[in-house]
Amino acid sequence: MISVDIDQLYTWINAFLWPFFRILALMMTAPLLGESAIPGQVKLGFAAIVAVAIAPALGPMPDVPTGSFAGIWIALQQVFIGLALGLTMRIVFAAVQTAGEFIGLQMGLSFASFFDPATGANTAVLARIMNVVAMLLFLALNGHLLMLGGFLRTFDILPVGHGALDPNGWGVLLEWSSQVMVSGMLLALPLIIVLLTINLSLGILNRTAQQLSVFAVGFPISLMTGLVLLAIVLPQSTPFLSRLFSDGLNTMSKLAQALAGL
Numbered sequence: 001m002i003s004v005d006i007d008q009l010y011t012w013i014n015a016f017l018w019p020f021f022r023i024l025a026l027m028m029t030a031p032l033l034g035e036s037a038i039p040g041q042v043k044l045g046f047a048a049i050v051a052v053a054i055a056p057a058l059g060p061m062p063d064v065p066t067g068s069f070a071g072i073w074i075a076l077q078q079v080f081i082g083l084a085l086g087l088t089m090r091i092v093f094a095a096v097q098t099a100g101e102f103i104g105l106q107m108g109l110s111f112a113s114f115f116d117p118a119t120g121a122n123t124a125v126l127a128r129i130m131n132v133v134a135m136l137l138f139l140a141l142n143g144h145l146l147m148l149g150g151f152l153r154t155f156d157i158l159p160v161g162h163g164a165l166d167p168n169g170w171g172v173l174l175e176w177s178s179q180v181m182v183s184g185m186l187l188a189l190p191l192i193i194v195l196l197t198i199n200l201s202l203g204i205l206n207r208t209a210q211q212l213s214v215f216a217v218g219f220p221i222s223l224m225t226g227l228v229l230l231a232i233v234l235p236q237s238t239p240f241l242s243r244l245f246s247d248g249l250n251t252m253s254k255l256a257q258a259l260a261g262l
Contacts, residue, residue, distance in 0.1 A: 010066055014062070016055050017051075018160045021079050024082065026083075026085055029087050031089050033086075084255060085154065089249075095182075096127075099130060099184040100128070109126060150252050158259055172255045176255075179244075195229075
């Protein structure tokens with residue numbers, strides 16, 4: 001007859017539960033995996049499957065009862081780590097959406113917005129289109145697999161029960177968040193320059209030919225020029241987005257090392 005004592009039971013529960021918390025926190029915030037269109041049951045099931053698959057390779061867990069204060073603190077640490085790693089890649093797509101907001105503002109399409117369930121707020125149409133293009137490119141480059149692989153390697157860099165998280169690690173996340181504006185502006189810069197030049201030209205035209213209704217002429221010109229430029233620039237943005245994805249994956253590794261105090 002097989003007998004299981006309470007220590008063995010705690011060991012099995014902890015080997016599954018603590019990695020499960022980190023994986024589930026990642027799926028709440030990471031792009032693609034954390035989309036609101038994916039049912040919560042699917043996220044829970046996927047996180048449980050991954051936790052069961054990697055649990056034997058994670059090594060021994062801390063000898064701490066699951067329901068103790070120390071066990072709860074370890075679980076909270078795993079949630080914080082998973083949220084931080086997921087936000088690292090979410091910032092990449094936030095930069096793409098910011099570029100769409102900038103372009104839509106210059107084209108005069110800032111009023112064309114709708115409720116986006118993924119963000120829980122009104123989002124410009126161009127921002128949504130560029131976000132979809134970035135997601136499709138992310139899938140085409142197997143970015144979701146690279147993201148999941150890089151996340152699983154964080155268990156080697158920052159094992160469960162490592163101890164107190166280094167506060168300097170959160171500084172890495174804050175520094176990386178600046179890419180929302182920097183990369184967003186760089187991605188939108190070609191269209192902004194051309195559209196700004198057109199707006200300046202229309203302003204000069206309004207001063208020289210005041211009988212001409214610039215508002216009636218300028219909006220169609222800005223809109224058509226923006227759509228043509230968007231059709232030209234967007235397919236050429238693959239190298240920039242690929243580099244942005246790569247930087248996001250590298251930042252995940254840097255964040256885990258910083259939290260571990262390495």
